[in-house]
Structure formats: C-alpha cells, structure tokens
Amino acid sequence: MTDRAALEASLNQLLEPARFKDYGPNGLQVEGRGEVRHLVCGVTASLAFIDAAIAAGADALLVHHGLFWRGQDGRVTGWMKQRLARLLAHDVSLFAYHLPLDAHPTLGNNARLGARLGWTADGRFGEQDLGFTAAIEAVDLEALKAQLRASLGRDVVAVPGDGRPLRRVAWCSGGAQGYFEAAIAAGADAFITGEISEPQAHYARETGVAFIAAGHHATERYGVQGVGERVAQDLGLSWQFIDVDNPA
Numbered sequence: 001m002t003d004r005a006a007l008e009a010s011l012n013q014l015l016e017p018a019r020f021k022d023y024g025p026n027g028l029q030v031e032g033r034g035e036v037r038h039l040v041c042g043v044t045a046s047l048a049f050i051d052a053a054i055a056a057g058a059d060a061l062l063v064h065h066g067l068f069w070r071g072q073d074g075r076v077t078g079w080m081k082q083r084l085a086r087l088l089a090h091d092v093s094l095f096a097y098h099l100p101l102d103a104h105p106t107l108g109n110n111a112r113l114g115a116r117l118g119w120t121a122d123g124r125f126g127e128q129d130l131g132f133t134a135a136i137e138a139v140d141l142e143a144l145k146a147q148l149r150a151s152l153g154r155d156v157v158a159v160p161g162d163g164r165p166l167r168r169v170a171w172c173s174g175g176a177q178g179y180f181e182a183a184i185a186a187g188a189d190a191f192i193t194g195e196i197s198e199p200q201a202h203y204a205r206e207t208g209v210a211f212i213a214a215g216h217h218a219t220e221r222y223g224v225q226g227v228g229e230r231v232a233q234d235l236g237l238s239w240q241f242i243d244v245d246n247p248a
Contacts, residue, residue: 001037002235004028004093007060010231014107015100020128022099024069030084032093036060039239041228043220045094047079049244050086056240058092062228064109064220066096101223102173103130107230109173112222116151119169125186126179131172133186138165141210144190152218159201162208166190173219177211184209194219195248217246 008028017026029045040053044065053061067083076084087094102109105121110132114121119134139147141160148156170183171192180200183191184207191209194216204211225241232239 001035002237003034004032004036004060005034006235007036007039007093007231007237008095010234011062011095011097011227014227014230015097015104017097017100020099020103024066024072024096024098026097026100027095028093029066029068029096030087030092030094032087033059033091036093036235036237039228039232039237041224041239041241042244043217043224043246044244045083045096046244047083047086049242050083050092052242052244054086054090054092056242060093060095061087062095062097062224062231064096064098064101064224066094066098097227099128099130101227102220103128104223104227107223107226109220109223110171112226113171113173113219116222117147119171123186125170126172126176126182131170131176131179131183131186133168133170133183133188135168136166138167141166141190144169144210145212148192148212148214152214154215154218156215157196157213159196159204159211161189161204161210164189164208166210171219173223174216177213180204180209180211192219216248 036059040058041062042049045063121132123133125131166189170188174194176193192212196213200211
C-alpha cells in the first residue's frame with residue numbers, strides 16, 4: 001500500500017512531465033482516495049476502461065490518454081459527465097501522461113514498441129525527440145509487415161517506397177504521421193506509426209521511403225504497462241493492465 005501523493009511523486013520523477021510541451025495536463029487529473037493498493041493501467045480513460053478498472057478493485061488508474069485536452073469544451077456534460085461521475089462516485093484517482101509516456105527512453109511507448117520488435121534504438125528524431133531510429137538486419141516490406149502483424153495482433157496499412165532493402169527504421173507511436181518527413185531526414189528506409197493521413201502516401205511514393213500505419217491504440221499499449229509495473233514494484237502495489245480493444 002502507498003498513498004496517492006507518493007504515487008504521483010513516483011510517476012512525476014520517472015516521467016518528468018515538466019520537460020514537455022503537451023496537448024493537455026500530465027499527472028493527476030482526478031483526485032481519488034488517499035490510500036492506494038491496486039493500480040490499473042490502460043491506454044485511454046474511456047468509460048469502458050473506467051468501469052472495468054473499478055470492477056477490478058482499482059484505487060488509481062494510469063493511462064496515456066486522459067480526460068482533458070487543450071481547446072476542449074470545458075462543460076461537464078455527456079460522455080465527460082459519465083466518466084467523471086464514475087471516478088468520483090468510486091473515489092478513484094486518474095493519472096494521465098501523454099508525451100512523457102511516449103518519450104521515456106526505456107519504459108515509454110516507443111522504447112517498449114521497439115523492444116517488442118527486437119530493435120535497439122540508436123537515435124532520436126522529431127519534435128521533442130519523440131521518434132526513435134534503429135539499424136536492423138535488411139528485410140523487405142512484406143517481411144516487416146508480417147513482423148508487425150505478428151507482434152501487434154492486427155493488420156497494418158502500408159505504402160511501399162521504392163523497394164529498397166529496409167536497413168534503417170524509424171518509428172513513433174500513435175498519431176505521429178506528421179513525423180514522416182523528419183523520419184525521412186533521419187535516414188529511414190521505413191517509418192512506422194499508428195495512423196496515416198492523405199499526404200503520407202505521396203511522400204512515400206516520391207521519396208522512396210516506406211510508410212506503415214500499425215494502429216494508434218495498438219502501438220501505444222506497452223508504455224503504460226512498463227511504467228505501471230515499475231512504480232508498482234517500487235511502491236509495493238498490486239497492478240494490472242486492462243486492454244479495451246480499439247480498431248483505430
């Protein structure tokens with residue numbers, strides 16, 4: 001058992017949220033009970049996740065996508081009311097870390113995604129150094145797609161480049177399709193992220209660098225597990241990860 005303040009201090013020390021210019025508040029977003037015994041981790045603070053965590057006996061939740069974002073309508077109605085009502089009624093704390101959870105060099109989304117794929121990062125790129133790069137044994141695009149499908153348990157969307165052997169990969173989890181140009185500048189033969197938008201197909205065809213969208217949710221499941229396990233071990237908590245499926 002620990003207390004909420006100690007959990008918050010441990011998370012902030014590990015993830016250093018003050019280093020990041022982010023799209024919403026990082027850290028404690030909803031204050032619950034003071035005592036924490038069981039920590040439940042997930043990707044997004046959806047109603048389905050909150051309900052599942054409460055059913056699992058959570059005292060505190062740790063997520064990548066919290067409730068509050070820059071430019072959001074501040075009224076507590078509809079889905080926001082439902083989510084907040086559940087948390088407040090059950091006195092459960094919500095901790096959310098966005099970019100800090102992407103960027104951590106060993107436990108974050110990108111570090112853990114790379115480790116899951118057997119890649120050793122040798123560089124960083126993009127705004128706030130969120131993207132990772134690695135040299136890999138040369139493969140073709142079909143082999144890389146098969147590796148991603150097997151590891152992430154879902155299909156991927158790929159736009160071929162010029163057919164070159166893929167010896168250098170760059171990746172950034174979630175909705176980082178806007179990092180494609182930075183990945184190209186970093187010398188990548190292929191870039192992996194969660195989503196694709198209209199421009200990336202043209203960039204791939206015109207530059208020869210392959211682009212793979214492997215799922216926003218699918219690429220962001222691993223950092224919260226790494227961080228949750230670490231703080232739970234440090235503070236003597238029980239913990240679990242609950243995955244609420246999302247096709248995006």
